[in-house]
Amino acid sequence: MNRHLYSDAAGEFILALHRGVDGRDASAFRAWAMSEVGKLIPHDGAFWLSGSDEGTHILDSCLLGWPGREAEWLAAGTEDVRRQRFGIAAEIVTTRSETHTALFDSLSLYRSAADAEFSAADQALLSLLLPQLVAARRRNMVQRMQTPQCAAESNAGAYAICDTQGMLYRTNEAFTALMLLEAPQWQGPWLPWREQLAATRQRRLSFQGKEMVVHARRAEDLFHLRARRRTLLDDLSPAELRVARELAGGASYKAAARRLGLSPSTVNNHAALVYRKLGVHDKVTLAMRWRELGGTAGERG
Amino acid sequence: MSRKDTALTDHAAAVGDVLLDLYGHVGVVPAAEFKSWALDRLRRVLRFDSAFWAEGAEFGATIFDVHIHDSVHPAAEWLADYGRFKQDDPLALAVFAHKGRTIHDVDVMPREAWLAHPEYGPFCRKHRIAYTLCTMDYDPVTTLVEVISVYRASAKTPYTAAEQQCMQFLFPHLLETRRRNLQAECASVGCRDVSAETAAICNRHGVLHHAGEHFIQLLRREFPRWRGPHLPPALQDIMEPRRSVFSGRHAVFTARPRSAFHLLHARQHTPQDTLTAGERRVAEVLAEGLSYRAGAERLGIAVSTFNKHASTVYRKLGIEGRAALVQRLAQAGQRP
Numbered sequence: 001m002n003r004h005l006y007s008d009a010a011g012e013f014i015l016a017l018h019r020g021v022d023g024r025d026a027s028a029f030r031a032w033a034m035s036e037v038g039k040l041i042p043h044d045g046a047f048w049l050s051g052s053d054e055g056t057h058i059l060d061s062c063l064l065g066w067p068g069r070e071a072e073w074l075a076a077g078t079e080d081v082r083r084q085r086f087g088i089a090a091e092i093v094t095t096r097s098e099t100h101t102a103l104f105d106s107l108s109l110y111r112s113a114a115d116a117e118f119s120a121a122d123q124a125l126l127s128l129l130l131p132q133l134v135a136a137r138r139r140n141m142v143q144r145m146q147t148p149q150c151a152a153e154s155n156a157g158a159y160a161i162c163d164t165q166g167m168l169y170r171t172n173e174a175f176t177a178l179m180l181l182e183a184p185q186w187q188g189p190w191l192p193w194r195e196q197l198a199a200t201r202q203r204r205l206s207f208q209g210k211e212m213v214v215h216a217r218r219a220e221d222l223f224h225l226r227a228r229r230r231t232l233l234d235d236l237s238p239a240e241l242r243v244a245r246e247l248a249g250g251a252s253y254k255a256a257a258r259r260l261g262l263s264p265s266t267v268n269n270h271a272a273l274v275y276r277k278l279g280v281h282d283k284v285t286l287a288m289r290w291r292e293l294g295g296t297a298g299e300r301g
Numbered sequence: 302m303s304r305k306d307t308a309l310t311d312h313a314a315a316v317g318d319v320l321l322d323l324y325g326h327v328g329v330v331p332a333a334e335f336k337s338w339a340l341d342r343l344r345r346v347l348r349f350d351s352a353f354w355a356e357g358a359e360f361g362a363t364i365f366d367v368h369i370h371d372s373v374h375p376a377a378e379w380l381a382d383y384g385r386f387k388q389d390d391p392l393a394l395a396v397f398a399h400k401g402r403t404i405h406d407v408d409v410m411p412r413e414a415w416l417a418h419p420e421y422g423p424f425c426r427k428h429r430i431a432y433t434l435c436t437m438d439y440d441p442v443t444t445l446v447e448v449i450s451v452y453r454a455s456a457k458t459p460y461t462a463a464e465q466q467c468m469q470f471l472f473p474h475l476l477e478t479r480r481r482n483l484q485a486e487c488a489s490v491g492c493r494d495v496s497a498e499t500a501a502i503c504n505r506h507g508v509l510h511h512a513g514e515h516f517i518q519l520l521r522r523e524f525p526r527w528r529g530p531h532l533p534p535a536l537q538d539i540m541e542p543r544r545s546v547f548s549g550r551h552a553v554f555t556a557r558p559r560s561a562f563h564l565l566h567a568r569q570h571t572p573q574d575t576l577t578a579g580e581r582r583v584a585e586v587l588a589e590g591l592s593y594r595a596g597a598e599r600l601g602i603a604v605s606t607f608n609k610h611a612s613t614v615y616r617k618l619g620i621e622g623r624a625a626l627v628q629r630l631a632q633a634g635q636r637p
Contacts, residue, residue, distance in 0.1 A: 005313060006470035015477060018324045052508055052530040059510055094314075100521065101512045101529035120306035124313035131321040138511040139497040145559040161483055167358060168443055169365060170480050176442050188443035189358030219486070 005121045010040055017136040029140045033133055034064050041122045043109040051104040092118045094127045105134045158227040166194025178227050182209045231293045235277050243270040247283055248290035315346050323478040325514040328498045332486040336368040339475055347464055349451035361446045373429050386420035396437040403469035405460050406433040429454040436472045447476050501565040507532040519552040519567040572618045583610040588627045
């Protein structure tokens with residue numbers, strides 16, 4: 001099979017690696033990444049080693065293709081012994097060292113069939129991919145350590161940048177998709193709220209459409225836009241939102257009233273509207289609906 | 302492996318490093334310099350003498366950002382000369398018809414035809430362009446357009462098919478990192494600051510498992526002789542529960558425990574960091590809008606002390622008036 005080194009498929013995998021959207025845990029990330037590598041360079045097994053001090057100190061290692069045999073792998077004395085025990089017929093390896101941190105990674109791919117040599121293009125592609133895999137794995141580590149709000153604000157989601165007149169400079173696919181949902185006939189580069197954007201002197205403003213909600217934040221002479229699908233929560237007034245948050249967090253009406261500085265009857269009134277608008281009948285389903293719709297946590301009662 | 306195979310791997314490894322560099326510096330290189338910086342990085346794997354990178358809207362009718370790289374004549378002159386025949390540029394029509402594909406000018410017409418072209422010929426001769434690789438992408442919905450052209454001055458070295466393929470491969474990543482770079486420039490401080498670039502991870506022995514580009518820059522500025530894999534001794538303390546912040550001469554380092562590791566973060570000093578605890582309390586109270594008398598009462602200090610701290614705050618931050626103070630504190634965001 002004639003595989004081009006600089007293929008579209010490899011390019012798209014690299015884009016996906018650097019996007020690193022979801023909060024996969026370490027092993028799920030690695031399983032996904034290596035399965036994608038397998039589509040570009042078919043292999044039967046792999047070994048990914050991360051180390052420190054140019055490899056003298058092992059920080060992490062992962063063996064794929066021979067489940068449950070990692071201890072045996074690490075214990076195998078020499079390369080020949082290992083090859084024989086694990087039935088390896090062909091292998092390629094690439095390594096990468098970082099100058100300042102002395103961090104080190106090595107990735108090996110193996111094949112067991114007798115006549116399945118790796119090509120020069122396979123070796124070259126592996127060298128190209130390793131730095132991206134390493135970067136993505138580290139980004140994944142950092143993401144998992146961030147608080148949920150911070151992680152949510154990273155590269156995921158619908159983003160755009162426009163100037164103060166409302167002309168788009170950049171969008172990502174998610175933002176464009178939302179715009180088309182809102183107005184299927186829309187074509188850029190002008191945003192529908194250009195007049196409001198041009199007229200405002202505030203640093204932050206929001207727009208509510210039929211399908212989407214957009215938050216704009218000014219940064220020098222540009223606006224940074226974040227968009228999301230409109231949910232039922234956007235139909236609540238700010239006061240109703242506050243009451244909903246308390247009740248969804250498990251607070252009693254009395255506790256909510258006290259915490260919000262409202263009279264119990266006011267809380268009653270707001271709550272009735274909240275229940276009607278969200279289509280629920282009691283606090284338990286409210287709490288479920290609240291979570292489903294992405295409501296943020298309140299204080300526990 | 303044969304020598305040809307080694308060369309192939311070396312080139313691929315170099316391309317991999319360029320990609321890593323591009324993605325790793327997204328938040329580090331200022332937006333105004335990113336294109337120039339990125340094109341210089343591209344030179345490590347693709348030889349060219351000058352380049353053109355433009356972004357626009359309305360399918361190119363409006364251009365909002367243009368960068369001319371290493372041109373022989375001033376950029377303004379280059380643009381003015383090109384503007385004269387932009388509408389009839391055969392190369393532009395070809396790339397528009399094949400978006401995302403890198404086109405070599407000789408794929409469209411032979412070199413002699415280009416030189417004989419009434420407008421293109423003189424343009425190429427004046428601006429020392431013998432061969433061009435051009436790639437364009439646009440979005441039919443937003444009408445946003447991006448185009449990158451790289452030029453060679455010598456007639457003896459046309460681009461090869463492999464070089465064309467390499468440029469086509471790198472093009473989407475140049476655009477993606479540029480988009481993120483612009484986004485990073487617009488981003489506010491606070492939460493978003495903790496990215497893979499500004500963060501580091503170490504275990505409880507202070508051995509680094511990861512250090513982002515920006516973190517390393519600041520670390521090396523603070524500790525010029527440092528080399529990994531351990532954190533510098535002076536920073537080891539921040540893993541202790543009560544000393545999670547290290548304020549150095551150039552940067553502030555913080556640490557947060559995360560199971561068996563610590564998540565570290567580095568940021569440059571801002572003027573706020575020079576405020577003492579007392580001054581910071583006064584600043585916060587001022588930002589709330591309290592009068593000096595009420596503020597002094599709230600903090601339990603004499604009005605004259607409050608006065609003194611207030612004027613120091615304004616002086617250190619280099620601002621006048623509470624509105625500026627409110628804005629400055631808001632920009633600083635939450636403390637980690």
